[in-house]
Amino acid sequence: MIRDAAPATSEETASPRLMRPVEGRLFAGVAQGAATQLGLDPVVLRLAFVLLTVLDGIGAVAYAALWMFTPRELYEGREPARDWSQLAAYGAIGLALLALGWLTGASSGGIGAWPIAVGGIGSLILWQQADPDRRQRWMSTTVGQVRQNRVRTFVGLGLVVVGAIGFLAATNELGNARPGIMFTLVVVGGVGLIAAPWLAAMWKELQKERRERIRQEERAEFAAHVHDSVLHTLTLIQRNAHDSREVMRLARSQERELRNWLYQPKQDADASVAAAVRRVAAEEEDAHGVPIEVVCVGDCPLTPELSAMMQAARQAMVNAAKYSGSPVVSVYAEAEPEEVTVFVRDRGVGFDMKDVPEDRMGIRQSIIGRMERHGGSARVRTEPGEGTEVMLTMKLEKV
């Protein structure tokens, strides 16, 4: 039945960060943590670390790197003791493997592969440490941009590669340059991977700061406005507390001003009917201290005829506020494609049209006469004790 517009709050399920648990750790908790993250048995990872260490030392480096970059899981209470026997077992396995490798001469000890391995593992860790959403955003923006310029990027890359190969082939140095190129590519890739999350983080920080500054500026503007208007009026009200009429006028006028500021689109009172009606009503309300409630439907540009109509409406409001004794005046303005109508109604004493002297300028000249001179019409409906309603109609010329 009832439309439900409540937005579903999307709970972001971030993947758990790599942590070093205290419980169940053997040495520093690296293998245990990584195993939880990867969904593996820690034994597998521990064996892998041992094996890699024995083969060419990479396991130890990786372990150390992970140890450094992985935060320790918070643990309350006394830390459980390590299982030293298990640790000894892994040590023994490692020693045995080392001996085996040394005896058979199978261990390569490829020291040349170390920098690449270290760089790669370091990059991966840094990458892992970045927030998942940041990473994703970074990926999506980069990928998006690349996609946008995909053709250009591919053509450009192709040209560069072909050009470089062509140059090297021409100078017969293709064979010599190959390892250098490979190494450069790896280094550049590694640097990119390391720097990207930090750059993204910095960019995010900057954005946050900017938002914060905008918010503060808005706040300052808001405070300034409240100070100039509301606080000022409240002071005036305190000073005029004895004069209930004045207090009422001040409160109404401030309320109107605040409402306009909060809710009404900025309108030029010289340009639109609705804005003009509101302004006229506001001015007369201030002048006479009687609340004038305005309801506007539709809007249209203010022509000279409609300006005249506004003056007639103003006179009707003045009459209602000044003479009717009504506690409130209702104004309704409707702008339709063919015509504009304005109703000014009070619930005051009313009067008999016949009793109004011929020379009374208010109704006959300022309202009826003015409307007719400009091609509109005015009707006054009133009876003693029944209040008064002035109805103004102005036909719009078809453009």
Added chain:
Amino acid sequence: MTVSAVRVLIVDDHRLFRSGVRAELGDSVEVIGEAEDVDSAVKAIAELQPDVVLLDVHMPGGGGQEVLRRVLGSGSPVRFLALSVSDAAEDVIGVIRGGARGYVTKTISGRELTDAIRRVAEGDAVFSPRLAGFVLDAFASSEAPPIDPELDSLTQREREVLRLIARGYAYKEIAKELFISVKTVETHVSSVLRKLQLSNRHELSRWATARRLV
């Protein structure tokens, strides 16, 4: 009238306003409780089962719309009359579409408010001049053809009734003006309320948003 008093719950986050309303309401209305935020309102409504809830549009914790969602969502027969200082069309149209049976501004006199509460308790709709203006405005701006002609546009008579409300006429005066009974006026207003709540016209919400644009 010897009918039993309408049991009313006042929901507003301003204590001063609650006590003011309490003091102003006539004898035919009995205030059985007050609530100052969304949670306490939902709880009080479930416990006290009032006939009518006077609901402030702006409140901490989601405002009147949230109360409407939670109470009416659970199938409660409680009727709501929205009461607000807000002039923002999106707030007004929002609470009406959320299920409130009327909207009046806080400047309303005690007598008129009592009257409005009684009317809502009897299942009628209550439109203030301002709400009538909003509705006319919302349904007038129709460049696109209506999707459901029955729901998406107002009849000539409904338009006339709304216009008179916007001009500050009481239902009795409208009835006299249009040569119809007060009951018929109420029927027309209820029908407009139904259209307002059920119409899928995207203009309704778009219009309300556009109004907010400064």
